[in-house]
Amino acid sequence: MIRGYSLEQDLRLLINNPKYSDIEILCEDEKKLHGCRAILAARSEVFDRLLYNGMKESYDNQISFPKINSAGMEIILEYIYTGSIKEESLTKDNAIEAFYAADYFQLSDLQDFITKTVKNTNLVKNYSPELLSKITEKTPLAEDNIFLNLLVETVAIMSLNNIEFGRLSITGLKCLLSITHEKEMHFVTPEYEVFRYSAILAAKQVSNDAYKTLKKLLPTLEQVENSIKVGNKFITDRQKVAKELEPLVKFIDFRRIKSQILADFIEPLEIVSNEIIFNFYRYVALSNNLNLTCGSKLIIENNGKIVHAPNGCDHQNVRAKIVLESNDIFEWDVIIEKVSGCAWVGVCASENLNYETFAGIQPTGWVLGSNGYCNNFSKAVKYCLPFGDGTIITVHLDMNKRTCTFTINGTKYPEVSAWNNLPSKLYPVVSLNYPGRFRIQPHQKN
Template sequence: MTRGYSLEQDLRLLINNPKYSDIEILCEDEKKLYGCRAILAARSEVFDRLLYNGMKETYENQISFPKIKSTGMEIILEYTYTGSVKEESLTKDNTVEAFYAADYFQLSDLQDFITKTVKNTNLSKKYSPELLTKVSEKMPSTEDNILLNLLVEAVAIIPLNNIEFGRLSIAGLKYLLSITHEKKISFATREYEVFRYSAILAAKQVSNDAYESLMQRLPTLDQIENTIIKAENKFITDRQKVAKEMEPLAKYIDFKLIKGQVLVNFIEPLEIIPVEMILGVYRNIALLNSMNFNDIRGIDYIWDETACGSQLIIEDNGKIVRPTDHLIVYQSVRSKMLLENKGIFEWDVIIEKGCNYAFVGVCASENFNYESCARDQSTGWVLGSSEWNNLPSKLYPVVSICHLGRFRIQPHQKNYV
């Protein structure tokens, strides 16, 4: 393209171009890049303080960034010169480095662009475990790290058994478990499988023999529930080393969500979890005096404001739904509780104020219209419906109400004699 027609295209000619540069940028991987100090200083206060501080950096033609890799710095240069970054410039290999560098140089708009690109492209869908691993290696865990939170949510909805060992590191798994621990975040993996994946991953860090040993000793939950499998009392190779690798993960595994029989038969005999932690679970089971508990973290017994008819009002921290005074037809709302995988799911819907008819049931996760009644839709199934066949794999509790109705959702309350 002829110069002079596009400022952005002309400025791209300057990126990492020794001909038009007056400073060398030395990165962590010792790769040398080239920049124009005036442009860099004008676009970033951090560069300005580094390059025009009256000290040696002001006069020398080289500056070093020992914690920033060249792959991240290349994105910084592209953004500082042109004010934008092409989506294709971001890959699974440089995205985290670029986000870290953008944070270092206080380029918040670039951080936002990177986060949106990860969310809206295949980067999150295909590579979220790898990206979470890179974040865990590069950046501290903070509540305001938008990229970290995005990747945790993306990985949390993938069953851990579907993530090949090697894609998610011990540190990455720790990030995932620590951030979702006892928090209301959608999570796809039952807690025993969380333990199983953690233990096998820990063993894989120790040795191939330890990995093979744990693979033999820890069947999947489907294998335990659907077949007659007995625990084998075989010796675990490098047991103490595996236990050491498990330390940062074990405190973020909620063993109370694992059935006592599984704890006794498959987990406790491994001797890789501290005894006091296992005893604490047994005490909790004894106090509850019941095995009827939910074993998936992140269940929300509240109504979902994002999946709600336009004339419905949600109150009391999401527990109550009622219509506006102007609603004359039936509208629907689903709960945030996702019913997925095998198991028994129980909840109570309390009709605190009745309307002409009350419709309570389940709905599909897609192709459901909340502006109308669940009973009248092919993706809704309510009590009294004649056909409950071929239900999809993902369902949500749903209710449909009209004028004067007031429904409360809560965990199922059992009456004990």
């Protein structure tokens, strides 16, 4: 090759070349690479601080990076020397190492390149479970990291049943579940299949016997629907499996699993806490018993699920009879089939609630109006844009924190800051006047 024709090609001759190097770079896997102090320092402030700080490293001919693998360091050297990376240099085996090394050396452009390359090649398509597993086994990244979210979003739209056990680690699965749960990201796998995959993967960490047993005892949804029964439900090392599963269970919404499946296949395994099982049955019982009580002029129809205000009816309240208490999270939907002058949705306490008067002017009523304002005791706080006929509102009541949040037509808003210390016992409530018509039902998740 003729030198002097291409600066990039000439500089490539220097990469990991002991002939032109004056320092050894010792990596995590004890492999030694070679570099030039001046070039490293000129291209990276981190290298500059390490190599020209007047301390021991300034005079030694070796520097160590015990947390950076040589595969990642080779990508760093290629980028530092040439200012670019050949796309084929990145593989499923070094992409994560390279990304973390780029983060360590504060090379944000290189991080962007790695993210784009993984996204635009077959790496994310073919190896996203493995890459997600690797990225979670390193130092945790912030949940808003673009590369991490790319991998999470990709795996989230893959059916877990199509990911062979061993491709996605238990730390990778925990990361996947926690981020999709927190951000309410689209997740294609049904909740029972999420539990099944989590339980079998947890068993795999314990023993091969536990893994094989759970694969037999937990059929797929398709097998459940075809009435395939399982045999003896005794699991070797049951308590150990439960302990491995515990960090994953908190991200699984058992309310999205059919009660018959939970009773027939999950509960008998005894790997999910009694508290979670009890809360599920309690939720089902409450969901099937909304039973409404209301003002004197309001009309309740359809077995207590629909309420409407006849002509001449001023604002009156409808309250569900179920009490919402304990350290739990409650959700229900209110569909505004016909809005009144202003429709109101929220919670109330039973003490001194006047059914004949708008809940938002009462001290025991906390409601969101179709005008976009939250009201309590006549104190109004702007919360969202106005909404009208056909609006679907989901109320999220967190009795752990005593706070309330609303989702309106699929958009979830933050907690109502003015309602930061709600009472320990609450009830669903709506306020409406003529010609208002509301449908109240348990939350219907996608």
